[in-house]
Amino acid sequence: MKLPTPLIELEKLRVDFGGSGGRRVRAVRDVDLTIYQGETLGLVGESGCGKSTLGRATVRVTEPTGGTIRYLGADITTLRGAHFRQTRAELQMVFQDPFGSLNPRRTVADIVAEPLLRARRTPRPEARRIVDDLLDQVGLGREAGTRRPHEFSGGQRQRIGIARALAPAPTFVVADEPVSALDVSIQAQVINLLADLIRERGLTMLFISHDLGVVRHIADRIAVMYLGEIIEIASRDDFFAGPAHPYGEALLSSVPTLSRQPRRERIELTGDLPDPAAPPAGCTFHTRCRYAVDRCRTEAPALTEVAAGRQVRCHFPLLPVKGPA
Amino acid sequence: MSGETLLEIRGLTVGFDVPAGRLPAVAGVDLSLRRGEILALVGESGSGKSALSMSLVGLNRGPGAHIGGEVLFHGRDLVTAGERELRGVRGKDIAVVFQDSLAALNPTQRIGDQVAEMIRAHRKVTRGQAGRRAEELLGEVGIAGPAQAARAYPHQLSGGMRQRVMIAIGLANDPAVLIADEPTTALDVTIQAQVLRLLTKLQSEHGTAIVLITHDLGVVAEVADRVAVMYAGRIIEQGTRDEVLFDPQHPYTMGLLSSVPRVDGPAVARLPAIAGNPLTGVARPAGCAFAPRCPFAHDACRAEMPPLRRRYGGTAHVDRCVLDDAARTRARGALEVLAP
Ligand SMILES: Nc1ncnc2c1ncn2[C@@H]1O[C@H](COP(=O)(O)OP(=O)(O)OP(=O)(O)O)[C@@H](O)[C@H]1O
Ligand SMILES: Nc1ncnc2c1ncn2[C@@H]1O[C@H](COP(=O)(O)OP(=O)(O)OP(=O)(O)O)[C@@H](O)[C@H]1O
Ligand code: SF4
Ligand SMILES: [Mg+2]
Ligand SMILES: [Mg+2]
Numbered sequence: 001m002k003l004p005t006p007l008i009e010l011e012k013l014r015v016d017f018g019g020s021g022g023r024r025v026r027a028v029r030d031v032d033l034t035i036y037q038g039e040t041l042g043l044v045g046e047s048g049c050g051k052s053t054l055g056r057a058t059v060r061v062t063e064p065t066g067g068t069i070r071y072l073g074a075d076i077t078t079l080r081g082a083h084f085r086q087t088r089a090e091l092q093m094v095f096q097d098p099f100g101s102l103n104p105r106r107t108v109a110d111i112v113a114e115p116l117l118r119a120r121r122t123p124r125p126e127a128r129r130i131v132d133d134l135l136d137q138v139g140l141g142r143e144a145g146t147r148r149p150h151e152f153s154g155g156q157r158q159r160i161g162i163a164r165a166l167a168p169a170p171t172f173v174v175a176d177e178p179v180s181a182l183d184v185s186i187q188a189q190v191i192n193l194l195a196d197l198i199r200e201r202g203l204t205m206l207f208i209s210h211d212l213g214v215v216r217h218i219a220d221r222i223a224v225m226y227l228g229e230i231i232e233i234a235s236r237d238d239f240f241a242g243p244a245h246p247y248g249e250a251l252l253s254s255v256p257t258l259s260r261q262p263r264r265e266r267i268e269l270t271g272d273l274p275d276p277a278a279p280p281a282g283c284t285f286h287t288r289c290r291y292a293v294d295r296c297r298t299e300a301p302a303l304t305e306v307a308a309g310r311q312v313r314c315h316f317p318l319l320p321v322k323g324p325a
Numbered sequence: 326m327s328g329e330t331l332l333e334i335r336g337l338t339v340g341f342d343v344p345a346g347r348l349p350a351v352a353g354v355d356l357s358l359r360r361g362e363i364l365a366l367v368g369e370s371g372s373g374k375s376a377l378s379m380s381l382v383g384l385n386r387g388p389g390a391h392i393g394g395e396v397l398f399h400g401r402d403l404v405t406a407g408e409r410e411l412r413g414v415r416g417k418d419i420a421v422v423f424q425d426s427l428a429a430l431n432p433t434q435r436i437g438d439q440v441a442e443m444i445r446a447h448r449k450v451t452r453g454q455a456g457r458r459a460e461e462l463l464g465e466v467g468i469a470g471p472a473q474a475a476r477a478y479p480h481q482l483s484g485g486m487r488q489r490v491m492i493a494i495g496l497a498n499d500p501a502v503l504i505a506d507e508p509t510t511a512l513d514v515t516i517q518a519q520v521l522r523l524l525t526k527l528q529s530e531h532g533t534a535i536v537l538i539t540h541d542l543g544v545v546a547e548v549a550d551r552v553a554v555m556y557a558g559r560i561i562e563q564g565t566r567d568e569v570l571f572d573p574q575h576p577y578t579m580g581l582l583s584s585v586p587r588v589d590g591p592a593v594a595r596l597p598a599i600a601g602n603p604l605t606g607v608a609r610p611a612g613c614a615f616a617p618r619c620p621f622a623h624d625a626c627r628a629e630m631p632p633l634r635r636r637y638g639g640t641a642h643v644d645r646c647v648l649d650d651a652a653r654t655r656a657r658g659a660l661e662v663l664a665p
Contacts, residue, residue: 017481044513045513046513046515046516047483047484047485047486047488047489047511047512047513047516048469048482048483048485048486052483052484096484096511097425097426097427097484098425099425099427099428100425100427100428139602139603140602140605141602141605141606143345143605143606144605146344147343147344151341151343152371153370153371153374153375153376154370154375154424154425154507155370155371155540156370156371156605177484177510177511180510180511180540181370181424181507181510181540182370182540183367183368183369183370183372183540183581184540184542184581184584184585184586185369185580185581185584185598185599186369186370186598186603187540187584187586187596188584188586188596188597188598188599189598191586191596192595192596192598195595210485210510210511210512210513210514210517211541211586212514212588213543213585213586213587213588214586216586216587216588216592217586217592217593217596236592237592240588240592250515251513251514251515252588254514254515254517254518255514255543255588256514256517256518256521256541256543256544256546256547257543257546257587257588257589258542258543258546258570258582258585258587259546260546260567260570260571266518268515268518269515273467273468273469274469275469275470275473276469276470277470277473278470
């Protein structure tokens with residue numbers, strides 16, 4: 001392995017939402033995270049834990065409340081105007097809600113071409129060619145370019161979003177559930193396409209997904225989030241060999257599998273679901289953790305390195321007995 | 326599973342006018358749904374699953390949309406039923422949980438009010454009662470702090486929270502038939518397990534019949550009683566869970582099963598995908614719609630559309646493929662479809 005170069009560095013990144021009825025949600029709570037050039041970091045976690053918000057803030061689709069974002073060493077947290085326009089073209093996002101993020105009045109070709117024309121200032125004929133090629137590559141076919149988003153199925157819309165994000169040849173893409181609406185065969189095609197781009201163009205990706213099978217196939221490292229915080233970071237193989245955080249353990253045990261026999265040992269998460277506007281004291285997972293003891297209810301664990309390249313936020317990390325020396 | 330038939334779909338077609346002509350989104354589907362069963366509808370993206378489910382309660386009527394065939398529910402044909410009659414059925418007898426929550430929820434109304442409104446549309450309850458029931462439903466689908474969350478607007482919720490709001494709306498009136506279009510795609514697997522438990526509880530305790538549209542074959546394996554696989558507007562294979570998932574007969578189904586990325590077993594560098602693109606235009610080939618992508622296609626496949634009927638496999642197992650038993654066995658081997 002080459003010595004990894006950081007592409008994106010998040011430092012104490014924070015996003016607060018002032019919600020209805022005095023409900024202030026700290027969606028992203030002081031996240032420190034480094035994403036290295038050419039890697040795919042898989043981001044998983046409970047629904048509502050802040051994955052999309054973290055992804056959006058990283059490319060400044062949502063403005064962070066605090067902290068810093070560095071891109072190739074330069075602070076881009078408050079960059080504006082023409083400087084930011086250039087950077088914007090390099091940092092792209094595939095949105096989780098394909099329909100909500102596609103302008104219903106424009107044709108698919110216009111939607112996909114937009115970041116090329118606006119941020120990259122690509123001449124129209126060349127943009128046209130790039131768009132046609134991308135529509136073919138994502139399996140929609142170039143003819144789809146003349147139609148409008150509402151005429152497409154959920155999975156087809158999702159591919160429009162992927163084509164749009166890839167159009168300006170970005171260096172970094174936040175892909176928020178990019179294949180969740182695709183049947184497994186088209187999903188395999190799109191994942192293989194992304195894998196090719198990663199290899200050929202050195203694309204770096206933050207890949208958000210609930211599908212652990214997909215994450216296992218595309219990600220080099222895995223980050224797990226819970227209530228606005230990163231609670232585990234591990235290499236792909238380490239994570240799938242056995243998560244070190246009790247939440248990760250429950251997550252992996254709940255993956256529905258294609259087997260004739262109904263599921264064996266699933267760790268059911270019981271206990272109170274924490275309200276993101278009022279996170280529990282101590283370890284935020286203690287209300288549902290099957291290993292919790294008194295210390296967990298009062299003292300918040302820090303994200304701690306427990307093995308090479310592996311960090312966990314738990315007082316009692318679950319580690320293999322014969323761990324690396 | 327020998328409940329009475331609740332919903333009988335016969336020769337259903339849905340066509341959309343597009344610049345190039347009429348797109349056959351659903352090209353003749355026969356399907357019956359029994360009380361208390363979970364039928365999984367799987368298939369290619371764009372194969373007509375959502376169009377089919379929306380047409381059952383007339384949700385995609387409109388200029389440029391053409392719906393034909395019959396949907397029989399308690400002796401009534403919902404395809405020809407008037408809008409007034411449908412409004413009485415929708416959300417009460419037959420509820421649909423939509424795939425796209427951001428498009429389906431009203432952005433300017435608090436989510437608690439949207440759930441309560443569905444309750445009040447079909448029941449004589451006070452505003453307060455409906456509001457309390459709405460909060461209860463939000464809690465049942467696993468939304469934390471339901472009383473607080475009820476006051477939020479859709480854009481203030483995460484994708485998975487919105488999806489659960491859609492499920493809560495679907496369950497609001499204890500429907501006899503629930504059509505859930507990708508209800509758990511935006512949910513992490515622990516909350517997904519909770520929602521699936523809720524669905525199976527409805528099925529066993531209330532006899533609710535559920536059509537579960539999903540791409541997740543693991544979910545299908547966990548909860549479905551029967552499975553129908555769609556390709557290009559038609560059902561190409563149908564049978565019990567065990568028949569379809571563990572003894573697939575159609576090469577498209579075999580291809581799907583071999584493409585599933587798994588969390589166990591060896592990690593592969595490249596996922597097996599079915600080569601070629603699905604049909605998206607208005608034109609359809611004369612024979613089997615899958616022939617242009619099928620690695621096992623030969624001349625007989627291109628001659629005419631194979632009818633949906635029992636050929637090999639279990640007694641309830643039907644498919645649309647001309648291959649003989651030996652060729653199917655070879656195909657399963659070539660695609661390395663996991664042995665049961
Ligand atoms: N615009 C907003 N206004 C107020 N609160 C918001 C807003 N966007 C998100 N939130 C809240 O922030 C929290 C995190 O939401 P986010 O969408 O990042 O979750 P997520 O991890 O992506 O979930 P999912 O897996 O369901 O997509 C949630 O509690 C959500 O309600
Ligand atoms: N309003 C519309 N106008 C024109 N074409 C449409 C319209 N709605 C759907 N279609 C087309 O009909 C076909 C079936 O779409 P449908 O949404 O039913 O697919 P689906 O099976 O639900 O796919 P997915 O799994 O991606 O959600 C697609 O080719 C789609 O492009
Ligand atoms: S710190 Fe305690 S409560 Fe939190 S995950 Fe670890 S064992 Fe469970
Ligand atoms: Mg999200
Ligand atoms: Mg659909």
